[in-house]
Amino acid sequence: MSDGTDRFNIGLSKQAANLLTADTDWVTLASELDVSRYAPRDAHPEWSGSLPFRPMFLSYLWATVEQESLSGIPDRLSERPEIARAFGFEMDTLPSESSCKPVRLESRFEGLQRTVESAADDIRTLAAERGAPIGCDLLTRDDAEEDTPPSNRTVQRLLRKKGRQVLDELKSVAIPSVSIPRPDEAVYEQEELLVLEAIASIKQKAAHDSGEKMGDMKNPNPDLDDPFYEDGPSGETLLESLKQMSVDQIATVLNFALRKTYTRAKPRLRELEHDNGSRFGTRAKVALDITYVAYYGDRDEMKWVQGTPDDKGYNWCHKFATAVIVGENTHFVVGVCPLGSSDYAETDAYAGENKSYYVGDVARRLLSIAEEYVTIRMVYADREFHAADVIQTLAAKDLDYVIPAQQDKHRIGPMCDQFEQLKRGHHEANDTPLYVKEEFPMHGAVKGGVSNSKVYTNVVVLPPDEDDETHDEGSPQPFLTSLDVSDELALDRRRAREQIETYSDRGAIENSYASIKEAAAWTTSKEFEVRWFHFAFGCVVYNMWLLVDFLTQDRIGVIETRKKPRITLSRFLDWLDKELITLI
Numbered sequence: 001m002s003d004g005t006d007r008f009n010i011g012l013s014k015q016a017a018n019l020l021t022a023d024t025d026w027v028t029l030a031s032e033l034d035v036s037r038y039a040p041r042d043a044h045p046e047w048s049g050s051l052p053f054r055p056m057f058l059s060y061l062w063a064t065v066e067q068e069s070l071s072g073i074p075d076r077l078s079e080r081p082e083i084a085r086a087f088g089f090e091m092d093t094l095p096s097e098s099s100c101k102p103v104r105l106e107s108r109f110e111g112l113q114r115t116v117e118s119a120a121d122d123i124r125t126l127a128a129e130r131g132a133p134i135g136c137d138l139l140t141r142d143d144a145e146e147d148t149p150p151s152n153r154t155v156q157r158l159l160r161k162k163g164r165q166v167l168d169e170l171k172s173v174a175i176p177s178v179s180i181p182r183p184d185e186a187v188y189e190q191e192e193l194l195v196l197e198a199i200a201s202i203k204q205k206a207a208h209d210s211g212e213k214m215g216d217m218k219n220p221n222p223d224l225d226d227p228f229y230e231d232g233p234s235g236e237t238l239l240e241s242l243k244q245m246s247v248d249q250i251a252t253v254l255n256f257a258l259r260k261t262y263t264r265a266k267p268r269l270r271e272l273e274h275d276n277g278s279r280f281g282t283r284a285k286v287a288l289d290i291t292y293v294a295y296y297g298d299r300d301e302m303k304w305v306q307g308t309p310d311d312k313g314y315n316w317c318h319k320f321a322t323a324v325i326v327g328e329n330t331h332f333v334v335g336v337c338p339l340g341s342s343d344y345a346e347t348d349a350y351a352g353e354n355k356s357y358y359v360g361d362v363a364r365r366l367l368s369i370a371e372e373y374v375t376i377r378m379v380y381a382d383r384e385f386h387a388a389d390v391i392q393t394l395a396a397k398d399l400d401y402v403i404p405a406q407q408d409k410h411r412i413g414p415m416c417d418q419f420e421q422l423k424r425g426h427h428e429a430n431d432t433p434l435y436v437k438e439e440f441p442m443h444g445a446v447k448g449g450v451s452n453s454k455v456y457t458n459v460v461v462l463p464p465d466e467d468d469e470t471h472d473e474g475s476p477q478p479f480l481t482s483l484d485v486s487d488e489l490a491l492d493r494r495r496a497r498e499q500i501e502t503y504s505d506r507g508a509i510e511n512s513y514a515s516i517k518e519a520a521a522w523t524t525s526k527e528f529e530v531r532w533f534h535f536a537f538g539c540v541v542y543n544m545w546l547l548v549d550f551l552t553q554d555r556i557g558v559i560e561t562r563k564k565p566r567i568t569l570s571r572f573l574d575w576l577d578k579e580l581i582t583l584i
Helices: 011-019 026-032 036-041 045-049 053-066 073-079 081-087 102-108 110-130 152-177 190-202 207-218 227-231 235-243 247-271 359-370 388-396 412-417 490-510 512-518 528-555 569-583
Strands: 284-294 316-327 330-339 376-381 400-404 435-444 453-462 477-481
Touching: 011 026, 011 110, 026 053, 026 081, 036 053, 036 110, 053 073, 053 081, 053 102, 053 110, 073 081, 102 110, 110 247, 235 528, 247 330, 247 528, 284 359, 284 528, 316 359, 316 528, 330 359, 330 528, 359 376, 359 388, 388 400, 388 435, 388 453, 400 490, 412 453, 412 477, 453 490, 477 490
Parallel strands: 284 376, 376 400
Antiparallel strands: 284 316, 316 330, 400 477, 435 453, 453 477
C-alpha cells in the first residue's frame, strides 16, 4: 500500500510526509521542519525582537495540530521544556499568556492561517496513519478533567466523547485506507459505499437493508428526483463492488485498515509498556485462532466451504484465521486471512496430495503480518494449530509457544488415558500433579519437506479443570510447548504449571470471535468474496470497540487492573446506532 507521501506536493505537509514515522514526536518534527520560507508573511515582524518568528510560528502550528487553546501555549511549554527548546525558546524567555492571546497570534499570522490549518489537518492524518504520537486527540485529556477517580456521570460523558472521536477516526482514517471498485461515472464517492458497510456492520443489517437505511439517514425528507436516490449506492451496488474484488485484494485492503485502527492506540500502548517492553508493544504475545462461520446454503461449486469439528452445531462453515496482539486489557486484531481453497494456499510446496490449506502456512502468513507491528515473544494458538508444520514454523522463528494438544488415538490420547499412572506430584499445597514429556517427536507434512517430517516439542499434561473450555469435560489438559519444563521436583512442577497457565492470557479473546461475528454485516450471497469482506470489515469495527473501551478505561484509571472490556459490544453497537449520523 502507498504511504501517501505523493499526495502532498508543497510546504509543511510535504515536509511532514517525509519526516513522520511511528517514532516521530514533536521534538523531532520541530527540529527538522524548515519554516523560514514563511517568515516574509509575518504581519508583525517588529515583534520578532522579543518574540522570534520561528518559535512563535511553531507554537501556533503545535497548538493548531493538537487542537489546544492558543492562550495555554506558555503553560504547556513550561511543562514540556524539551518541546520549547526544539521550537527555539530559552526556558527563561518563554512567551507570556498575553503574547499568546488568540487575537494577537491570529493578527500576526493572519496571512498564514489557512496554510497552518491545512497543514495541521494533514499532519494529524499522517500521524494517525503512521502511529506517531502527534495530534492524537483520542489519547489526551481535557484540561478540565480532574486527576481524581471520575464519577459515573463523568465516565458516561467520556464514553460519548471518545466514541464520537472514534467514529470520526473510522471515517477519516480506517475507511479511506480501504479501496473498493466503483463505476467511473458514479454520482457517489467510494467512501459512501464503505459507510454503507459500516452501517450494515453496526446495525447488524444485510447490505440491502443498510442501503435503504443510509438513504433515510442521509436525508429524512428526500427529493426523489435527486440523482443519489436514482443512482446512489445501494446494497446491490455494494455487493457488485465486492464481487469485483479478489480474495487477495480484500485481504490486502482490510489488513491495511486493521493496521490503522491499531496505530491509533499504539502511542498510548507504548507509554504503558514496562521498561523491558514486555507488556504491550515490543515483546508481545500473539494469539492465533481459527473462527468458524456457519454455512447452511447450497454447497454446489462452493470450494471455500469447509467441514466442521464434531462439537459444532452445524456441518459446514467458512473458516477465517486471525492474529491478535494480546495485552493486559487489549486484544487488537492485527491480521486476518481466509481458509479453505487451494488457490489461496501454497500447497505445491508440500509433499503428498494437495489439501485446501496447510495450517503451518496459515501460521506463517499471520505471524508475518503481526511481525510488522511488534517483536513477538510468545504465541498462543488454538488446537487446530497442533501440527508438525506449525511447530517447525515457530522453531524456525525462535518463538515460544503454548498450544492445546489434540488427543489423538496413538500418542497424546494414551498419555491422557494413563495420566494417573504417569503423573508426578502429590495433592499437597503448592504442588501440582502433572506429566511432562520432553523432546516429544511429531510427524507430518512440513513446507519444503517430506510428507512425514519429524519435529520435536514438549508435552505438558495438567489435571482436569472444570473451568477448562479447551479440552473435553473431565479430561486431563495436554499442551504442546517450547518452554523449558520439567516434572521432576515440586518447584519444577509449580513452574511448569504457571508457565502453561499463561495460556489463560488469551482467555479474553476466546469470546472475541463471537464478538467479531456480531460486528459483521450478514448476507445471503453465495459469493465467498462478499462473506470474506463482511467478516474482515467486522474485525475493523471490533477493533474500534476495543479502542473506545481502552481509552475510557485508561482515563478512569483501571487500565492496569481490568481483565475484560468495561463496555459491552452490544452497548457499543447500540450507542453507535444513535451516533451513525456522524458518518453520513
